[in-house]
Amino acid sequence: MIEFKHVSKSYGKTEALKDVSFQIKPGEIFGLIGHNGAGKSTAIKSLVSIIEPNSGEILIDGNPLHENRMAIKKRIGYVPDSPDMFLKLTATEYWSLLASAYELKEDLYQKNLHYLMKLFDMQEHKHSTIQSFSHGMRQKTFVIGALLSDPDIWVLDEPLTGLDPQAAFDLKEMMKRHAEEGNIVLFSTHALEIAQQLCNHIAILKKGELLYDGTIEELKSLNENQSLESIYLKMAGRDAQDNVKSQGSSEGGEHQ
Amino acid sequence: MRWTPTLELIKVNLIYSNPQIVQKKRKKEGKGEKTTEIYKSVLLQNVILFAVFLFLFGSLFLFSGLNFTQYPGLTSTNLFLFVLLTFLQGMNSVYNLFYQSKDLINYLPLPFRQSEWFVAKFSVLMLTLLPFLIPILGIFLIVGIQANRLFIGVVLQALIFFIFILSLLFLLLVVLIHYLSQLPLFKRNKELFQTIFYTISSIGMFGAIFIISNRNTAASLPGELLPDSKSVPFFVNFHTLLVDPFDKQALLELSLGLILLLFLVVLLFKVIIPTFFNDQLNEQTTAVKRSAYKSGVQEVKSRSLEKTLLKYNFGLVQNATLITQQISSTVIFPIIFLAPQIINGLSFEGLPLYYWKSFFWAGFVFALFTVNALSIVSVIISLDRENFTYMKSLPFSMKSYLRFKFWFAYGLELILPLLLSIVIFFFTHTPLLFAGLFISGLLLGMYCISLVYFVRDYRLLELDWQTITELFNRGSGAFGRVISMFVVMIVGGASTAGITVLSSLTGTWGTMLAIGVLALPILIGGGLTLYYKKKFWSKFEIS
Structure with a gap:
């Protein structure tokens, strides 16, 4: 289980996360939804140890992240929001680096790599540099890297951006299967239809504040006969009203 | 520290240390199945470079016609100058590599230990600085050979001295730059300090090379005794021990250097490395946030x-x-x-x-x-x-x-x-x-x-x-x-x-x-x- 407990993070005067708390249970596909600058990436980067929150705590199965970074990092497969790193390495060199970090046994590495390369149609490009790839191919490279060690927690920051329809479909199926096996998938997205399609638990963020934490069904039952898009825009869009937040917290079980 | 991940990190850092060679090699090999491990080319190229430098500087000293065993002052001054040259060059390299490197953020989410990342960066630092320091290996060898000692013993001793100076220099550089970068004054004036490092490196390098080449071209005819310059403390001990490996005074003085080395190792691994990632965490992320808005093209208005x-x-x-x-x-x-x-x-x-x-x-x-x-x-x-x-x-x-x-x-x-x-x-x-x-x-x-x-x-x-x-x-x-x-x-x-x-x-x-x-x-x-x-x-x- 992943727990965010009163996590806050600010960059100078800008508060990227304001006292955010939520829990993600095993078997859940958890979607972080919000506009640009809502705090989705900051939350994700805090979880994957890129950012140190100013206050609050992140726990994985009850273990504080800051005390068990190495062990927790090994349980997480992370796909960053912009696949523009390690550009001078070939895909194989990058995957080999990850395999060594996750201490993957050679035979398991080869087996997983073969499966993932085939799935994402990357065999022909394995010796090309990441720099030479299109956005989608870079994304595939990092998705393969994240899944290589078969970690139980997947943290995917906008994972479907740039993927071709087949790869996007395959990844979504893999996410579902991974959660069904009792693991956790956390991903951020702007695309509400994808959240609706995949998530059994969502959190809506706006300017660092958690506006909603619960299931899509619960959210829809609070706003009958409305599409998810109009509910979301009512909460987080231009005309969002503060009372929505209070409505959410008074009526829903886990809602804030 | 785990060896396999460290070696993988070293390979990656080697690839990044010379993108030009890597790119050429990759172009040559194409996308075929049989690609060599590219880091080997980088390594080989560097080894050749070191060998050439060793040979060049070795010859420079050898053909100066001086019997260096009789010149503790000249030898120690040359050693000092090369170490100084490497140190000046190293200030800028260490700062760039450890404190300005934008790749740390890519490694943070991965299960690498800080010590592994550090050691990998050290390997690149070594490649950058070795060409400047390698001549001292030549000096050690020449002094030892001229002292008519057993060749194998000389080679071993020269290598030990070389590694000792190299380690001491690297550790001093990292510790110095680390504590400098912690100063509030430094944090407020990062650009200025970076500029200072760079200027010192550039001018220092040119100046030191100028002095070294001038000193050696002024050599005398074989057999003719030139007045020796004043010995440089600490460095003169290497000369003494190459001539007489059991000189007690020199051994004692060098052992003080060894104690300093051990102290720096402890400081690095127990104090600096464990807090390094955390110290850099906020710096990195804030910098990324800030730099994301820096772009010249955004300012295009309706002007010519x-x-x-x-x-x-x-x-x-x-x-x-x-x-x-x-x-x-x-x-x-x-x-x-x-x-x-x-x-x-x-x-x-x-x-x-x-x-x-x-x-x-x-x-x-x-x-x-x-x-x-x-x-x-x-x-x-x-x-x-x-x-x-x-x-x-x-x-x-x-x-x-x-x-x-x-x-x-x-x-x-x-x-x-x-x-x-x-x-x-x-x-x-x-x-x-x-x-x-x-x-x-x-x-x-x-x-x-x-x-x-x-x-x-x-x-x-x-x-x-x-x-x-x-x-x-x-x-x-x-x-x-x-x-x-x-x-x-x-x-x-x-x-x-x-x-x-x-x-x-x-x-x-x-x-x-x-x-x-x-x-x-x-x-x-x-x-x-x-x-x-x-x-x-x-x-x-x-x-």
Whole structure:
């Protein structure tokens, strides 16, 4: 289980996360939804140890992240929001680096790599540099890297951006299967239809504040006969009203 | 620390340490199944480089004809100078590698230990600094061999001493830069400190090489005893132990160095490394947030294209390191060479007219001296980063775009040398004709050298650089740069001196010299223009 407990993070005067708390249970596909600058990436980067929150705590199965970074990092497969790193390495060199970090046994590495390369149609490009790839191919490279060690927690920051329809479909199926096996998938997205399609638990963020934490069904039952898009825009869009937040917290079980 | 991940990290860092070789090798191999592990090429190239340096400096010392066993002072001074040279170069490298490197953020989410990341970075630091330090291995070997000791023993002892100095130097550098970077003053003035490191490195390197090469060329005939210089404390112990491996005093003094080494190891692994990632965490993320908004093209308003490009290019060159480099490479050496002469009353007033050739030629040579791989014109295209690719998509001619860039950089390159020349003309009472000819030579020389380096930038184009030093180190790197500076200095200086001596010639020889002095720069300029018109500018005709 992943727990965010009163996590806050600010960059100078800008508060990227304001006292955010939520829990993600095993078997859940958890979607972080919000506009640009809502705090989705900051939350994700805090979880994957890129950012140190100013206050609050992140726990994985009850273990504080800051005390068990190495062990927790090994349980997480992370796909960053912009696949523009390690550009001078070939895909194989990058995957080999990850395999060594996750201490993957050679035979398991080869087996997983073969499966993932085939799935994402990357065999022909394995010796090309990441720099030479299109956005989608870079994304595939990092998705393969994240899944290589078969970690139980997947943290995917906008994972479907740039993927071709087949790869996007395959990844979504893999996410579902991974959660069904009792693991956790956390991903951020702007695309509400994808959240609706995949998530059994969502959190809506706006300017660092958690506006909603619960299931899509619960959210829809609070706003009958409305599409998810109009509910979301009512909460987080231009005309969002503060009372929505209070409505959410008074009526829903886990809602804030 | 785990070995397999550390080795993988070292491989990755090696690949990043020399993108040029890697790119060439990859191109050669294509996408086939049989790709060699590319880091081996980088490693091999470096090993060859070290061997060449070891051989070159070893020969320099060996053929100086001195019996170094009798020169503890000279030996220890040379050791000290090479260590100092490496230290000065290392300050900038350590800061760039550990505290300015933008790749740390990519490693943070991965299960690598901080010590593993550190060791990998050390390997790159080693490759960067070894060429500067390797001559001391040569010195150790020569002293040991000249002491008529068992060869194997000498090699072993030389290697141990070398590794000892190398480790001590690296640790001192990392600890010093770490604690410097923690100072509030440093944090507030990062750019300034980076500039200071860079300037110290550049000037220090040149200065130390200058002193070392001067000291060794002044060697005497074999067998002739020169007075020895004063021994440098601590360093002299290496000499003593190479001559007499059991000298108690020297062993005792070196063991103090060993204690310092152990202390630094503990400090590094117990204090610095464990907090390093956390210290850098916030710095990195805030920096990323801030830099995301920095882009020249965003400021395009409805003004003329030239004005927009001018503003955009001015934005590109506003880099502290680049500007300092520009100033130091233009101003410092003329000041070092000319300031004492000017103070002593150097005056060109009333100089016979036939010296006009020297002024024209000197202007041309001065221009060649001020532009190198670190100049604005040598990086102006790469400074575009990904904007360069984007520019290609815009509806204007790439040829005009690049031409604009070239003349913009040429203009900037000219400012300082011109100002400096005017100041020197003023102090040396240079007649107007001579001043005009010097400036003509300067304009022409600057055009030639700028064109060469501008095309070189396109040839070695690097758009996803992390720090500007990556651009500076393209091609033959720091050592190549210093060597080319020396060549320009020696050839340029000798030819200027030759022309000055021969200036008074009259008759056919005098006319030939005059024609030659005028024609050669013009021919070089014309030739380069035609050559690059065909080989470079024509590539952009269609766009």
